[in-house]
Amino acid sequence: MGHDPLSSLPHGLSFRFVDRILELTPGKRVVALKNVTLNDPNLQGHFPGNPLMPGVLLVEAMVQTAGLLLPEGSSAVLAQIKEARFRRPVVPGDQVRIEAERGGGLGMLHRFTVRAGVAGDPVAEAEVVLAITAPADGGS
Amino acid sequence: MSEIRERVRGLLATRLKLAKAADELGDEAPLFGPGGLGLDSIDALELVLGLEKEFGVVIEDRATAVQVLASIRTIAEFVEAQGKD
Numbered sequence: 001m002g003h004d005p006l007s008s009l010p011h012g013l014s015f016r017f018v019d020r021i022l023e024l025t026p027g028k029r030v031v032a033l034k035n036v037t038l039n040d041p042n043l044q045g046h047f048p049g050n051p052l053m054p055g056v057l058l059v060e061a062m063v064q065t066a067g068l069l070l071p072e073g074s075s076a077v078l079a080q081i082k083e084a085r086f087r088r089p090v091v092p093g094d095q096v097r098i099e100a101e102r103g104g105g106l107g108m109l110h111r112f113t114v115r116a117g118v119a120g121d122p123v124a125e126a127e128v129v130l131a132i133t134a135p136a137d138g139g140s
Numbered sequence: 141m142s143e144i145r146e147r148v149r150g151l152l153a154t155r156l157k158l159a160k161a162a163d164e165l166g167d168e169a170p171l172f173g174p175g176g177l178g179l180d181s182i183d184a185l186e187l188v189l190g191l192e193k194e195f196g197v198v199i200e201d202r203a204t205a206v207q208v209l210a211s212i213r214t215i216a217e218f219v220e221a222q223g224k225d
Contacts, residue, residue, distance in 0.1 A: 080182050104192070106185040107202035129182055 008072045009064055017061035018098070021068065029101045030068045034061045038092035053090035058116060058124050066100040066112035066128055073136035079109060080129035087122050094118045108132040144216040147194060152212075155190040156183055167213040172206075184209055191215065197222045 005021055023031040036043075036053050043051040063078055070076055090096060100114045109131050116124040145167055152171075153162040161177060170176030172184070179187075187209055188199045197219055199205050208218040 104185070104189050106188050106199070106205055107181065109181060109185045111185060111189065129185065131181075 005068060005072075009067060010075065011064065015060075016064070017057060018064045018068070022097075024068065027069055027071075027102060029099070030065060031097065031099045032065045032068065034096040034098060036090055036092055036094045036096065040092070043092065051092050053094070053096075055086050055124070058086070058090055058096070059084060059126060059128075061096065062098055062100065062114040062116055062124065062126055063128055063130070065098040066102075066114050067130060069100060069102050069112065070110060070130060070132065071136040074132045075134040076110075076130045076132045078128065079131040080127075082127045084124070084126035086124045088118075090116075090118060090123055094123075096123065103127075108135075144195075144219050145212050148191075148212050148215045148219070151187065151190045151194055155186050165212065167216075168211050170211060171209055187215075191219070195219045195222070 005024055006018060009016065009018065011017075017034055018032045019035050020033045021030065022033060023029070038051060040051075040053075042054060042057055046052060046054050059081060063081075067076060096116050096118055098114065098116045100112050103111045103113050105111055109129055111127065111129050114126050114128060115122060149162050149165065152165070153159045156162075156179070158177070165177065172179050184205055188205060191197050191199065199208055199218075208214055
């Protein structure tokens, strides 16, 4: 089935918050899915009896989605989160559709607008900046 | 020219949330680095995107940004040289 773009994410599976890529226009726009399940260890304590995907992990999923638009093989860190909004809770059974668009950049900095939705309703949005710390060629 | 400078000052105030500092900032005052306003690279990106939206001017690379974003005066000169408003 060819190369899986998801494998370009450096995160181990225990910290992977993107399950599938639906659409990918390299460097421009990506749409991905995150499925939320009741047995997710992160939801065991957040909260007992009232499982809810932590907003920071939703942001992490959005940032990882944006990261799929960076040049493959480059390493990057999160440099900015702004205009983050959470419009409704994300709960087990939800399939989160995350759309990231690159909105410009300067040097090693790349700005993205990211929106997340469940069943067509917006659940979160944010502007994030990723800073490439090691370019795709390893900086050599 | 002075109108462009005021619009640039407005950009600093709104995009970087520097309302008071931008009001008091001289046209020649350095925006970056020690002794200046102390802006960083993320502020530079914000300014580049703001200038593109406000004036339609594009700053492609970091080297150009370093020159153009030195002060309100250098930004205004760049905008004028691009012949757009």
